[in-house]
Amino acid sequence: MSPLNAYLLLSALLFSIGLAGVLTRRNAILVLIGIELMLNAANLNFIAFWRYGPNPAALTGIMFAIFSIAIAAAEAAVGLGIILAVYRHTKTTDLDQLNSMKG
Amino acid sequence: MLGAGILKGLAETARNFLGSYVSKDRLTTVQFPEERPPRIEASRNFPFLVYDGTDPQEGLRCVSCFICEKECPPKCIFIEKSTDKKPDATGKPQFYPARFNIDVSVCMSCQICVEVCPFDAIKMDNAFELSATDRFDALLWNKQQLAKSNNYYHEIHPTEAAAVDAELAAARAKTAAAAAASAAAAAAKKLAAPPIPPTPPTNGDDIL
Amino acid sequence: MTLFFLIAAALTIAGTAAAMSLRNPIHCILSLTLGLVGLAVLYLQLGAQFVGFTQVLVYVGAVAILAVFAIMMTRSAGSPQQPAFSRSWLSGSAVAVVVFAVLAWAISSALPSTKIVPPQPAVSVNQIGDALMHKFALPLEIIGLLLTAALIGAVIVAMPERRETP
Amino acid sequence: MIVPDTVDQIFVLSKHWLLGYVPTALQPIVSAILSVAPVLVVFPLLFAITTVLERKGLGRIQNRYGPNRVGPYGFSQPIADGIKSLTKEDIVPRSADQVVHLLAPLLLVMAAFLAYAVLPIGRNMVLTNLNAGVLFFFAVGSMVELAVFMAGWSSRSKYSLLGAMRAVAQMISYEVPLVLASIVVIMASGSLSTVAIVNLQASYTSIWPHWFIFTPWGFTGFVLFMIAATAESNRSPFDLPEGESEIIAGYYIEYSGFKFALFFLGEYLGMFATSGLAITLFLGGWAAPFSFLTWIPSYIWFFAKLLALICVFIWIRGTLPRLRMDQLMGLAWKFMLPMTLLNIFTAGVWHFMPSGFTRWLVCTSLLIVPCLLLSRGLKQRKKLQIRTYRFAE
Numbered sequence: 001m002s003p004l005n006a007y008l009l010l011s012a013l014l015f016s017i018g019l020a021g022v023l024t025r026r027n028a029i030l031v032l033i034g035i036e037l038m039l040n041a042a043n044l045n046f047i048a049f050w051r052y053g054p055n056p057a058a059l060t061g062i063m064f065a066i067f068s069i070a071i072a073a074a075e076a077a078v079g080l081g082i083i084l085a086v087y088r089h090t091k092t093t094d095l096d097q098l099n100s101m102k103g
Numbered sequence: 104m105l106g107a108g109i110l111k112g113l114a115e116t117a118r119n120f121l122g123s124y125v126s127k128d129r130l131t132t133v134q135f136p137e138e139r140p141p142r143i144e145a146s147r148n149f150p151f152l153v154y155d156g157t158d159p160q161e162g163l164r165c166v167s168c169f170i171c172e173k174e175c176p177p178k179c180i181f182i183e184k185s186t187d188k189k190p191d192a193t194g195k196p197q198f199y200p201a202r203f204n205i206d207v208s209v210c211m212s213c214q215i216c217v218e219v220c221p222f223d224a225i226k227m228d229n230a231f232e233l234s235a236t237d238r239f240d241a242l243l244w245n246k247q248q249l250a251k252s253n254n255y256y257h258e259i260h261p262t263e264a265a266a267v268d269a270e271l272a273a274a275r276a277k278t279a280a281a282a283a284a285s286a287a288a289a290a291a292k293k294l295a296a297p298p299i300p301p302t303p304p305t306n307g308d309d310i311l
Numbered sequence: 312m313t314l315f316f317l318i319a320a321a322l323t324i325a326g327t328a329a330a331m332s333l334r335n336p337i338h339c340i341l342s343l344t345l346g347l348v349g350l351a352v353l354y355l356q357l358g359a360q361f362v363g364f365t366q367v368l369v370y371v372g373a374v375a376i377l378a379v380f381a382i383m384m385t386r387s388a389g390s391p392q393q394p395a396f397s398r399s400w401l402s403g404s405a406v407a408v409v410v411f412a413v414l415a416w417a418i419s420s421a422l423p424s425t426k427i428v429p430p431q432p433a434v435s436v437n438q439i440g441d442a443l444m445h446k447f448a449l450p451l452e453i454i455g456l457l458l459t460a461a462l463i464g465a466v467i468v469a470m471p472e473r474r475e476t477p
Numbered sequence: 478m479i480v481p482d483t484v485d486q487i488f489v490l491s492k493h494w495l496l497g498y499v500p501t502a503l504q505p506i507v508s509a510i511l512s513v514a515p516v517l518v519v520f521p522l523l524f525a526i527t528t529v530l531e532r533k534g535l536g537r538i539q540n541r542y543g544p545n546r547v548g549p550y551g552f553s554q555p556i557a558d559g560i561k562s563l564t565k566e567d568i569v570p571r572s573a574d575q576v577v578h579l580l581a582p583l584l585l586v587m588a589a590f591l592a593y594a595v596l597p598i599g600r601n602m603v604l605t606n607l608n609a610g611v612l613f614f615f616a617v618g619s620m621v622e623l624a625v626f627m628a629g630w631s632s633r634s635k636y637s638l639l640g641a642m643r644a645v646a647q648m649i650s651y652e653v654p655l656v657l658a659s660i661v662v663i664m665a666s667g668s669l670s671t672v673a674i675v676n677l678q679a680s681y682t683s684i685w686p687h688w689f690i691f692t693p694w695g696f697t698g699f700v701l702f703m704i705a706a707t708a709e710s711n712r713s714p715f716d717l718p719e720g721e722s723e724i725i726a727g728y729y730i731e732y733s734g735f736k737f738a739l740f741f742l743g744e745y746l747g748m749f750a751t752s753g754l755a756i757t758l759f760l761g762g763w764a765a766p767f768s769f770l771t772w773i774p775s776y777i778w779f780f781a782k783l784l785a786l787i788c789v790f791i792w793i794r795g796t797l798p799r800l801r802m803d804q805l806m807g808l809a810w811k812f813m814l815p816m817t818l819l820n821i822f823t824a825g826v827w828h829f830m831p832s833g834f835t836r837w838l839v840c841t842s843l844l845i846v847p848c849l850l851l852s853r854g855l856k857q858r859k860k861l862q863i864r865t866y867r868f869a870e
Binding site: 124 | 792
Binding site for chain 1: 312316320323324327328330331336339340343346347350353354357358359361362365366369370373374377378380381382384385387394395396397398399400402403404406407408410411414415418419428429431432434438439442443446447450454457458461462464465466467468469471
């Protein structure tokens with residue numbers, strides 16, 4: 001069990017926890033949190049491969065992680081904006097009830 | 104100029120801050136237990152009973168006429184009249200209060216009892232260090248705690264005490280003069296009509 | 312597999328698992344921040360200091376507060392009346408377990424477990440800055456554009472339509 | 478000049494001397510403890526002294542004595558406050574969320590203490606010489622908002638939630654100018670590490686120091702940084718979250734006893750940390766103000782500047798009235814943000830122009846003119862219409 005394997009296993013576990021959250025949670029905001037978790041798991045992979053990869057000086061892993069954090073933050077902001085708009089429209093954030101496309 | 108208001112404010116507080124160390128008149132706080140603020144003459148706190156002379160029981164001016172008890176808005180005065188009489192300052196036998204309680208926790212120091220008292224027997228004290236350990240009995244002051252001498256009254260309210268004494272003295276002088284005048288008139292009447300048989304013995308009418 | 316790594320990993324797993332399973336959404340967010348701090352510690356342990364601090368700054372400082380504000384505004388702060396998990400929670404978690412199993416099998420079989428550990432690459436903030444300015448200048452500009460667009464977009468989406476108000 | 482050097486390095490030398498006695502196995506842990514322990518002792522002591530200075534200073538500003546009963550001139554008042562807050566009953570409201578209610582002050586104080594890891598208190602007297610020191614400071618600083626929200630939400634009372642929401646909104650909107658104001662110095666010094674920034678400022682020409690505050694962008698950066706720092710630590714004109722008149726005590730209304738004291742400790746530590754960073758970035762950290770004063774040990778200068786900044790905080794608290802919520806937000810987004818961005822631009826211009834009088838003229842005008850226009854623009858009264866609630870339905 002080399003350290004790289006440990007990190008990859010950990011990020012796989014994080015990813016599956018996030019996926020479980022997305023698939024099972026009822027509250028829209030917590031689904032968004034699950035997506036954030038999946039993004040973070042991917043970040044962990046990038047940094048692990050940068051650290052144990054052949055050419056750490058190229059900094060590609062770190063750059064990817066930084067850009068992905070920025071995008072995840074933007075995505076969280078827009079996602080929550082949409083959730084707020086949906087809530088104002090339908091007065092609920094329960095995903096099981098939001099099953100009709102009619103405006 | 105932008106921010107001038109803020110700078111003026113800061114300058115003002117700085118002047119206050121430094122001034123408080125330099126000029127003494129800026130700091131007017133009195134360090135209470137050590138330095139005492141001068142007693143303000145017209146201030147009042149709770150009533151007290153005035154007695155002339157030295158013996159609080161003998162010289163008490165109050166004749167328990169119950170006027171102050173009736174007039175007191177929060178009803179915090181409680182008087183029990185005595186059965187016997189004692190001579191007051193002018194020698195006339197008067198009742199005196201056997202018990203005279205004031206519930207200080209209720210009294211709102213409105214001075215109505217002082218205004219209505221016909222005998223100037225009750226005046227307002229301005230002692231304020233009155234903390235007590237018990238909320239009930241300690242704040243129900245009895246006659247002994249309330250009685251204070253006339254010269255104490257002079258000490259705390261000099262001008263008012265002097266005015267009251269002057270009035271009392273004048274009233275006594277007037278009654279004495281009236282008594283003397285009535286005695287002289289009685290003597291003159293006796294002189295002018297000697298043959299009238301001696302009147303029945305006076306049944307101890309007062310000398311007033 | 313140092314002890315320090317185990318502690319950080321345990322903290323992350325505990326935080327994220329709690330975030331996905333607790334009933335009260337606010338508790339979920341707070342345990343999520345715990346998990347994210349654990350993740351930042353992992354980044355520090357991997358030597359990526361800059362990413363670790365950015366992670367704390369962006370996620371714990373901003374995204375968690377954003378999510379909490381969203382929860383507050385959609386009035387789902389208290390513990391929800393209806394059950395916290397959707398009806399199809401069983402199939403959802405089954406899919407997740409299957410995904411994890413596949414990933415775990417792929418990881419353990421694919422890489423030869425090499426024991427040699429390359430030395431800790433000391434990356435300084437200046438190197439990151441140079442890389443950002445030279446090699447990754449274009450992505451930096453695009454990220455700037457994207458963040459501004461997201462900023463304006465989120466505000467417009469969340470703002471109530473002007474017509475509706477009387 | 479041997480004596481001043483040893484006195485200057487007295488703490489570092491004594492730490493190494495103590496480490497000599499420790500078996501090598503325990504060396505790293507003990508050295509960590511030896512460097513962290515003084516910070517955990519010195520700054521709470523400074524907090525105690527500041528509470529007295531604050532109350533005495535505010536008193537003197539209002540022409541009255543501050544506390545002068547407990548101890549000589551009232552200086553053992555903090556001990557009395559400490560005992561009072563320790564012995565006071567710690568009431569937790571029944572409907573409160575016990576766990577989060579307890580965690581909030583702990584997280585607040587932990588975040589405040591973590592921020593001291595990167596502040597260089599004296600010449601090579603810094604806990605950890607991080608390469609990304611300033612970024613670490615802001616990363617830890619942003620945890621405070623979460624603690625404030627946890628405190629407000631967990632005590633389940635309207636006032637505390639209102640106070641928490643106000644505090645979080647204020648701290649977030651003032652963190653942006655705070656970070657942008659410090660970016661100017663990072664750009665000019667070319668490094669994120671606080672130790673490098675201070676070393677850059679520790680040199681002198683003839684007797685004048687090279688502090689960043691003596692440049693136009695440095696001075697505006699310092700002023701903007703201090704305004705944002707006051708707002709960040711909820712003090713003086715920005716103490717809206719605990720506006721006594723409106724919402725009693727803001728987010729720590731349901732706290733009593735030691736947790737209440739922890740909140741104050743956290744707030745003051747946050748104030749010391751941000752003013753410590755201001756000193757490191759703009760006022761030359763532990764550098765002496767004049768070259769002929771360098772014989773005084775370096776840590777003396779750091780704490781002297783810290784005390785000076787604390788007195789300025791107290792002075793401002795005694796002068797300025799509290800801002801209204803929309804003025805507060807307007808100032809952050811309409812005045813501070815553009816000014817900090819402009820400041821960064823001016824620092825760029827400063828860097829590329831040849832040094833001389835023209836550079837000074839250009840940069841100061843680049844800063845003064847927009848500042849006047851911006852504030853002139855903000856001043857025109859907008860007509861007060863009926864308040865429409867955009868978000869809360």
